[in-house]
Amino acid sequence: MTKNLDSEGLRSIAENYDLFYIDLWGVMHNGIKLHEGAIFTLKKILENNKNFVLLTNAPRPIQPVKEFLEKMGMEKEFRDKVFTSGEAALNYLKKFYPLKKFYHIGPPRDFDLFNDFKDNKSKDINESQYLLCTGLFDDYDQDLNYYKNLLENHIDKKMICTNPDLIVDKGNERELCAGSVAMVFEKMGGKVVYFGKPYPEVYNQSIDNNNKKILSIGDNLNTDIKGANLLNYDSLLISNGVHKNEIKNNGIEKVSKQYESIVNFMQSDLKW
Numbered sequence: 001m002t003k004n005l006d007s008e009g010l011r012s013i014a015e016n017y018d019l020f021y022i023d024l025w026g027v028m029h030n031g032i033k034l035h036e037g038a039i040f041t042l043k044k045i046l047e048n049n050k051n052f053v054l055l056t057n058a059p060r061p062i063q064p065v066k067e068f069l070e071k072m073g074m075e076k077e078f079r080d081k082v083f084t085s086g087e088a089a090l091n092y093l094k095k096f097y098p099l100k101k102f103y104h105i106g107p108p109r110d111f112d113l114f115n116d117f118k119d120n121k122s123k124d125i126n127e128s129q130y131l132l133c134t135g136l137f138d139d140y141d142q143d144l145n146y147y148k149n150l151l152e153n154h155i156d157k158k159m160i161c162t163n164p165d166l167i168v169d170k171g172n173e174r175e176l177c178a179g180s181v182a183m184v185f186e187k188m189g190g191k192v193v194y195f196g197k198p199y200p201e202v203y204n205q206s207i208d209n210n211n212k213k214i215l216s217i218g219d220n221l222n223t224d225i226k227g228a229n230l231l232n233y234d235s236l237l238i239s240n241g242v243h244k245n246e247i248k249n250n251g252i253e254k255v256s257k258q259y260e261s262i263v264n265f266m267q268s269d270l271k272w
Helices: 036-047 062-072 085-096 108-120 144-151 178-187 200-206 221-230 244-250 252-258
Strands: 019-022 051-056 082-084 102-105 130-133 158-161 167-170 173-176 191-194 214-218 234-238 265-267
Touching: 019 036, 036 051, 051 200, 062 082, 062 085, 082 085, 082 200, 085 108, 085 158, 085 200, 102 108, 130 178, 144 178, 158 178, 178 191, 200 221, 214 221, 221 234, 221 252, 244 252
Parallel strands: 019 051, 019 214, 051 082, 102 130, 130 158, 158 191, 214 234, 234 265
Antiparallel strands: 167 173
């Protein structure tokens, strides 16, 4: 049974935890502006001698995400606690794929992910040894059939996906993410290595989480909540995020069952 914290706030359960994994997009901001109630919550967490990681499935290294948050007005003490799925993927690629040719699927803004090995980027997918998916091409950001046609002769290549999210809401607009392309590739028979929530690597790389009582906070049942479930963390779903309409129409118990996830707590928006 999911407990609603809208009236009591996060403060009512905060004492039970040492560490909070908090999602960025959909919790701290909507892609355009920061949520002030969520920012205040970060201040209160630190004031109560607790710790948090702003853990995001952004397919880029930490630094560009910090710069994006700085432009939004987020304070440095909070920005310094960011960790991204792109950073986790980058660490893996440097270790295991330092010299292999890759074909990049995603927008130009993600190019900084592979600055350190940009000479390995292949313009021709036929000459690549693996596929690096950070998102969708700007010209084909709604057309998944394009990727089915692009990839049909490359099922034997491994795909590295730096953002398992299927969708994200930017303001009032819904956008497809890298996970949607990876799902198409998997359905065709391709093999995908994912970096980001719900997979354990991104949690474990971000901070020393041994022997910590942990609450994972996010708006996505497939990533934030499922990641918490897999790692046996408690979970708090922000219901005004990507599942807003589903929850409004069907209720949290039915929706969480549909996504095969366990939601311990719920808030409309993150508030202390």
